Structure formats: C-alpha cells, structure tokens
Amino acid sequence: MxxxxxxxxxxxxxxxxxxxxxxxxxxxxxxxxxxxxxxxSSKPMIQEAKHPEVMVFKNYTPIDLLPFDGHGKEGRILMAVNGSIYDVTRGRNFYGPGGPYANFAGHDASRGLANNSFDRDMLTDPKEAIDKLEDLTTEEWESLREWEQHFASKYLFVGKLVENQ
Ligand code: HEM
Missing domain, CATH: 1.20.890 (cAMP-dependent Protein Kinase, Chain A)
Structure with a gap:
C-alpha cells in the first residue's frame, strides 16, 4: 500500500x-x-525577581518614629525594642491600623513588651526623654530580651533609637 x-x-x-x-x-x-x-498567553513564564525595598540603617528619635505607624503612604511600620528599631511592616496584621498591637507602631514598645501589656500607658510620650527602663524587675528584663530575640529573628533591624534633638 x-x-x-x-x-x-x-x-x-x-x-x-x-x-x-x-x-x-x-x-x-x-x-x-x-x-x-x-x-x-502573554504572561511570561519566568517572573522577574523583585528587589525588596531598601531601608537605610539610621538613627531615629521618638519623634522621627511617629509617622511610621502604618497610616503613611507606603504603610511602613517601625517600632523600637530596647533601643533597636525594627521594620515590622510585614507584621501589619499585628501592628497596622486596627491591629491588636497597633499602639506599638511608630513607638518605643519596650516597656509594654517587658510587662506583656499593650495598654497605652505603657508608652512614653514621644516628646519626652527615652524611657530608661530602670525600674524593670529581672523577670520583666527577661521578658523584654525574649521579645527582642523574637523581633531580631523575624524583622529587619533598621536603626537605633536616639534622644530627640
Ligand atoms: C489576650 C491575650 C493574648 C492573645 C490571645 C495573644 C495572641 C497572640 C497570637 C496568636 C500571636 C501570634 C503568634 C505567632 O503566630 O507567632 C501573638 C503575637 C504577639 N503578641 Fe499576643 N496575644 C495576647 C496578649 C498579648 C499581650 C498582652 C501583648 C503585649 C506585649 C502581646 C504581644 C504580642 C506580640 C508583640 C506578638 C508578636 C507579633 C509578631 O510576631 O510581630 N500579646 N499574640
């Protein structure tokens, strides 16, 4: 055939x-x-790598921190823990507007973390001197240090807390 x-x-x-x-x-x-x-299909098979937003390491005063409470244009959230500033933006469900720990956003959260309390009276007025935490008990220091380790392992360390000018 x-x-x-x-x-x-x-x-x-x-x-x-x-x-x-x-x-x-x-x-x-x-x-x-x-x-x-x-x-x-017009979608490319390989997606371009996106560089994470760059945040320059610098000193922040308590007043500098205030705008970083998640309400800003970029929604950036910074928080001070025992003198170190962490960028906690990716934890916005915790610290963002309406979140359970929103009080800490843009503030020094040290005393609240030491006392395991997110009450407003745990926060120092940002216009005043930085809380020296001199009255903390051994247990409270331990609690603060444990939180500090949690933040250091999870979030970007982006600066140091310094006194207002
Ligand atoms: C009513 C009692 C509380 C409940 C049920 C609760 C619940 C939780 C839960 C489920 C998480 C997430 C844990 C994870 O997935 O890693 C969390 C994280 C956290 N909680 Fe609480 N919490 C309570 C009280 C507090 C208090 C009093 C504080 C004050 C210091 C606090 C501060 C935090 C912080 C800082 C985180 C870590 C968030 C992060 O990883 O960025 N919590 N909490």
Missing amino acids: STQRTMTTTVNTLMRQLKDNPVNWALIAILAYVVRSYAS
Whole structure:
C-alpha cells in the first residue's frame, strides 16, 4: 500500500469516527481552546525577581518614629525594642491600623513588651526623654530580651533609637 493511500485511509477513518461519535467534536473543541489559550498567553513564564525595598540603617528619635505607624503612604511600620528599631511592616496584621498591637507602631514598645501589656500607658510620650527602663524587675528584663530575640529573628533591624534633638 502506498503512503498516500495509507494517509487517505487514516483520514477517512478519523472522519467516520467523528461522524459516528459527537463526543469527539467536543474533545476537538476543548483541545483547540487549550492550544489557543496557551499560544496567546502573554504572561511570561519566568517572573522577574523583585528587589525588596531598601531601608537605610539610621538613627531615629521618638519623634522621627511617629509617622511610621502604618497610616503613611507606603504603610511602613517601625517600632523600637530596647533601643533597636525594627521594620515590622510585614507584621501589619499585628501592628497596622486596627491591629491588636497597633499602639506599638511608630513607638518605643519596650516597656509594654517587658510587662506583656499593650495598654497605652505603657508608652512614653514621644516628646519626652527615652524611657530608661530602670525600674524593670529581672523577670520583666527577661521578658523584654525574649521579645527582642523574637523581633531580631523575624524583622529587619533598621536603626537605633536616639534622644530627640
Ligand atoms: C489576650 C491575650 C493574648 C492573645 C490571645 C495573644 C495572641 C497572640 C497570637 C496568636 C500571636 C501570634 C503568634 C505567632 O503566630 O507567632 C501573638 C503575637 C504577639 N503578641 Fe499576643 N496575644 C495576647 C496578649 C498579648 C499581650 C498582652 C501583648 C503585649 C506585649 C502581646 C504581644 C504580642 C506580640 C508583640 C506578638 C508578636 C507579633 C509578631 O510576631 O510581630 N500579646 N499574640
């Protein structure tokens, strides 16, 4: 049998099968749709790497910290823990507006963390001198240090807390 004859027979068989069983038409339609959507897909297969936002390490006074409470344009949240500033923006569910620990955002949270309390009276007025925490008990210092380790392992350390000018 010649090649041309074999092809003709195959095509005839296919056509007969299509005529006999309408399910084949549905399968062809689905196949065509899949091929078409794959071919016309404009999304690149490899996504470009996105560089994380850069935050320069610097000193912040308590007043400098205030705007970083999650309400700003970029929603950035900073928080001081025992003299170190952490960028806790990715914990916005905790510290962002309406979050359970929103009081800490843009503030020195040290006393609250030492006392395991997020009450407002745990915060020092940002216009005043930095809380020296001199009255903390051994247990409270331990609590603060444990929190400090938690923050250091989870968030970016972006600066130091210094006195207002
Ligand atoms: C009513 C009692 C409390 C409950 C049920 C509670 C619940 C939680 C839960 C479920 C987490 C998330 C833990 C995780 O996924 O790592 C968390 C984290 C945290 N909690 Fe509480 N908490 C309570 C009280 C407090 C208090 C009084 C403070 C005050 C210092 C506090 C400060 C924090 C902080 C700083 C975090 C870490 C958030 C982070 O990883 O950025 N919590 N809490």
